[in-house]
Amino acid sequence: EVQLVETGGGLIQPGESLRLSCAASGFDVSTNYVSWVRQAPGKGLEWVSVLYSSGPTYYGDAVRGRYTISRDNSKNTVYLQMTGLRVEDTAVYYCAGKWPFEYWGQGTLVTVSS
C-alpha cells in the first residue's frame, strides 16, 4: 500500500523559512514524479512544484525563486524548502505521487502570520 506522509508544517512569521517533508512507503520517490500541491483555506488547488524521477524540477509562478524541491533517496523522502514566506503562502500543502497525481498525502498546514 502506498503512503505519503507530510510533516513540517506550522505557524511561521512572514519572511521566515520552513522545510516540509514527504516520507513515502510502498512508493519509490527515486523512480517516480513527486509534486507539491497547496490549498489555501476555503480555496481551490494550486500546483506548486514537481521533481522528476530523472532530476529536473519545475515550479509554479507564485513560488519560483523562493521554494526548492529535492529528495533523499536513502530516506525515500521528498522535501520542499520554502523561504521568504508570505501571508499568501498559508495553505495545506500536499505531496502527490505519479503523473497525474494518483497518490496523495494527508497534507500539512502552513500558516504564515505575524
Place this chain on the structure above:
Amino acid sequence: IQMTQSPSTLSASVGDTVTITCRASQSISPWLAWYQQRPGKAPKLLISKASILESGVPSRFSGGGSGPELTLTISSLQPDDFATYYCQQYYAFPITFGQGTRLESK
C-alpha cells in the same frame, strides 16, 4: 494555460446525471485529469488522459470532450458523489487546476 470550470456550484439529487465542463485557454487534449475532493480530505484522482477511468473508480464517472472543452459526467448520482470536483491540465507548465465545482444535494 487558464482552466475555466463550470458551473462553480451544481445542485442535484440522487439518481440524477450531471456534467461538469472544463474549458482550457488552448488545446490540451488529452492531458486532462479530474479529481474529487471531500471536505477535509486530500483529492482523489478519478480520470486521467481526459477519459481513462482510474482503477476502483465507479463506471458512472466518465470523461469526454475534445480540444479545449472537456467534460466530467456522473451518471445516476450516489450520496457519496456530493463533493467538490477539479479539473487539471498537465499539458504544459505551470500545471493548472480549474477553480472547482461544488456538487451539492438539492
